Amino acid sequence: xxxxxxxxxxxxxxxxxxxxGAAPGEGxxxxxxxxxxxxxxxxxxxxxxxxxRDLASAAGLNVASLYHYFPSKRDLLESVLxxxxxxxxxxxxxxxxxxxxxxTLAQLLAEIMTSMFEVEDFVRLMVGEAMRGEAxxxxxxxxxxxxxxxxxxxxxxxxxxxxxxxxxxxxxxxLLSAMVVGIFIQHAADVLGExxxxxxxxxxxxxxxxxxxxxxxx
Numbered sequence: 001x002x003x004x005x006x007x008x009x010x011x012x013x014x015x016x017x018x019x020x021g022a023a024p025g026e027g028x029x030x031x032x033x034x035x036x037x038x039x040x041x042x043x044x045x046x047x048x049x050x051x052x053r054d055l056a057s058a059a060g061l062n063v064a065s066l067y068h069y070f071p072s073k074r075d076l077l078e079s080v081l082x083x084x085x086x087x088x089x090x091x092x093x094x095x096x097x098x099x100x101x102x103x104t105l106a107q108l109l110a111e112i113m114t115s116m117f118e119v120e121d122f123v124r125l126m127v128g129e130a131m132r133g134e135a136x137x138x139x140x141x142x143x144x145x146x147x148x149x150x151x152x153x154x155x156x157x158x159x160x161x162x163x164x165x166x167x168x169x170x171x172x173x174x175l176l177s178a179m180v181v182g183i184f185i186q187h188a189a190d191v192l193g194e195x196x197x198x199x200x201x202x203x204x205x206x207x208x209x210x211x212x213x214x215x216x217x218x
Contacts (some may be wrong), residue, residue, distance in 0.1 A: 031069055034059050035083045038076055043121040046128050062089055074136075074150035077129075081140060084122050105214065107153055109176060112148055116184050117199045124188055127181075145181065149173040162216060172214070179210060 037058050041050045052073060070076040103111070116123050126144070129137030153173035157164050165174050174186040183206055187196050195202050 031079075032083065034061075034066065034069060034077075035080050035190060039080050039084070039121050039125060042077070042080070043124040043128070046130070046132065047125075049071060052076075054085070057140065077134075078136060080125070081136065084119070102159065103155065105155065105159070106204070106207040106211035108152065109180065109210055110203045112151070113180055113183060113203035114200060114206065117187070117203070120188075123184060127185070127188075131154050144178055148180065149177045160214075160216070161215065176210060179206070 018210075034055070038050070038055055041055060041058060050064055050073075053063055055076075056063045059066065070079060102188075126137050126141050130141040149170075150173070153169040156169035156172050160172075163169065183202070186192050187199065187202075190196065192202065
């Protein structure tokens with residue numbers, strides 16, 4: 001298996017958001033529902049463009065009830081990141097079975113792209129807010145894409161010594177990571193046409209193209 005963007009869920013026994021008077025689990029279930037709706041709205045409109053009033057309406061709550069769960073929009077954003085498993089920030093790990101064949105470069109790149117598309121709303125939110133200069137989103141983005149670069153650089157060092165000795169593993173990793181992010185942005189901007197209808201096939205095609213360009217010399 002390659003690097004995956006893990007989508008976390010609150011640990012059992014997490015009582016944040018459970019309120020007095022609510023049935024057992026009712027408060028935490030409502031809290032999780034608010035966070036999922038918030039992620040969708042923020043991915044579409046940005047954090048600044050998502051008002052607490054709009055979120056309350058979408059969640060079927062009044063504003064006072066929403067503020068009871070989340071005192072501020074900053075608390076809401078950080079809670080979304082915690083719910084998605086990215087706060088506290090955790091590195092993306094390479095997981096391969098010792099008996100498995102090593103991943104090819106195309107497989108590695110395809111898995112990175114596929115893992116981004118699997119949590120598209122989350123990545124849209126992080127990219128958008130990082131571009132707006134939101135400090136928390138920027139920190140998560142730096143760590144996340146840095147982890148992808150590290151995974152690619154490790155692969156190059158282990159499997160392509162010619163590239164490591166030439167431009168260098170870090171340079172190759174930066175280039176390929178930028179390609180991955182660029183493909184995601186093309187998809188988000190809806191400029192891929194029919195290619196964007198099948199994201200798994202798109203990921204494989206682009207990964208194979210990159211691997212072919214970087215194929216070992218004859």
